[in-house]
Amino acid sequence: MEYCVLGRLAVRSGPVVGRLTAPKPRKVLALLLVRANLLVPIETLSLELWGDEPPASAQTIIQTYVLQIRRMLAQASGLDSADVARDVLVTASSGYRLQAQPGELDLHDYERLVGAARSALADGSLDDGSRLLSGALELWQDTALADIKLGPVLKVEVSRLEEDRLAACQQRIDAELRLDRHHAVLGELGSLAVRHPLNEDLQAQFMIALYRAGRRNEALEAFHRLRTTLLDDIGLEPSQRIHRLQHAILTADPSLDVVLCPTFADELAVTL
Numbered sequence: 001m002e003y004c005v006l007g008r009l010a011v012r013s014g015p016v017v018g019r020l021t022a023p024k025p026r027k028v029l030a031l032l033l034v035r036a037n038l039l040v041p042i043e044t045l046s047l048e049l050w051g052d053e054p055p056a057s058a059q060t061i062i063q064t065y066v067l068q069i070r071r072m073l074a075q076a077s078g079l080d081s082a083d084v085a086r087d088v089l090v091t092a093s094s095g096y097r098l099q100a101q102p103g104e105l106d107l108h109d110y111e112r113l114v115g116a117a118r119s120a121l122a123d124g125s126l127d128d129g130s131r132l133l134s135g136a137l138e139l140w141q142d143t144a145l146a147d148i149k150l151g152p153v154l155k156v157e158v159s160r161l162e163e164d165r166l167a168a169c170q171q172r173i174d175a176e177l178r179l180d181r182h183h184a185v186l187g188e189l190g191s192l193a194v195r196h197p198l199n200e201d202l203q204a205q206f207m208i209a210l211y212r213a214g215r216r217n218e219a220l221e222a223f224h225r226l227r228t229t230l231l232d233d234i235g236l237e238p239s240q241r242i243h244r245l246q247h248a249i250l251t252a253d254p255s256l257d258v259v260l261c262p263t264f265a266d267e268l269a270v271t272l
Contacts, residue, residue, distance in 0.1 A: 001013050001088075001100075001101075001104050002104060002106075003033050003036070003104055003105045003106065004106050004141070005030065005033050005034055005105070005107050005144055005145055006106045006107060006139050006140045006141060006142075006144055008142060008146050008147045009026060009033075009145055009147060011072065011073070011076055013076045013078070016075075016076050016078075017076070018073065018076035019075075020068065020069065023148075023149060024049055024065060025068045027049060027148060027149070027154065028045055028049070028062065028065045028066065028069060029069050029098075030145050030148050030154060031044070031045060031048055031157070032069075032096060032097075032098040033098060033100070033105060033107070034144075034145075034154070034157045034161075036098050036099070036100040036105050036107070036108065037099060037100055038097060039092050039094070039096070040095050040096055041094050041095040042058075042059055042062055042094060042095050043095075044095070044153055045095070045096075046058045046062065047152060047153055048153040049061075049062070066089065066091075066096055069089060070085055070088075073088055087099060106139050107161070110136045110139045110140070113133070113135050113136035114132075114133065114136045114164070116132050117129045117130075117131075117132035117136065117171075117172075120132060121171065121175060126175045126178055126179050127175075127179065129171075129172075129175050130172050130176055133168050133169075133171060136168060137165070137168060137169060137172065140165060143162065144157075144161045144165075145158055166196070166199075169192070170202060170205070173185045173188070173189060174205065177205060177208060177209065182208070182209040182212045183213060185205075186209045186210070186213055189202065189205055189206040189209050190206065193206045193222065197225070197229045198226075198229060198230065198233065198234075200226070200238065200239060200242055203242070204241070204242060204245055206219075206222050207219040207222050207245060207246075211249050211256055212257065216252070219249050220246065220249055220250065223242065223245075223246045223249070226238055226242065
């Protein structure tokens with residue numbers, strides 16, 4: 001089986017695609033997959049489906065949705081319904097658990113690669129860390145659960161996943177900057193800086209990449225955009241580390257031409 005949540009929700013087994021069209025059963029499947037191999041209580045499923053106003057028959061309705069999901073999984077996998085109920089979508093006393101084997105769920109593959117990447121970076125293996133993070137990020141096809149109308153529980157889960165995706169992206173960029181590959185990430189940083197105008201870590205990385213590409217004026221413009229946005233949106237100046245970076249760019253501090261020099265590495269590296 002192959003389960004996908006890093007984009008549109010999908011279930012496949014080789015060429016066979018699992019068909020589940022009704023919105024609420026798809027929500028249940030999405031939540032079970034995001035929390036794969038963990039017990040998802042009936043109360044949590046109910047909260048996702050109906051918020052604080054569940055119908056009196058909520059538990060019975062959820063059981064019906066689970067039966068629909070099991071039927072779809074059986075059709076896609078070629079297993080019979082009893083095997084699916086025993087080994088794949090399991091009933092527990094207070095909820096349900098979807099068992100995903102290694103290599104079946106894109107989210108688990110992503111988490112495995114990111115974990116290996118962060119271990120490599122911690123050991124100083126920048127090339128390996130960057131390569132593993134690139135592989136992890138390539139698993140994303142769109143925003144998580146892009147075709148699911150999110151309820152309160154899935155909103156939190158998707159927000160967590162998207163934050164981790166951005167953090168992994170920033171850490172890969174940090175590794176690339178340390179490897180003196182600023183040209184390779186400059187275009188990506190420009191797009192990220194537009195999408196996350198208040199993110200000081202990204203803006204700092206963008207400023208450094210621009211400076212080291214010989215575009216000092218644009219690096220200073222990036223600082224002024226950040227300062228204007230912060231003042232307009234939340235009434236705050238950029239942090240002292242951003243002001244120190246601006247000063248370093250203004251004075252053409254030679255340390256900025258070193259591969260993300262220690263002077264700024266400790267301040268600007270993304271800590272995850």
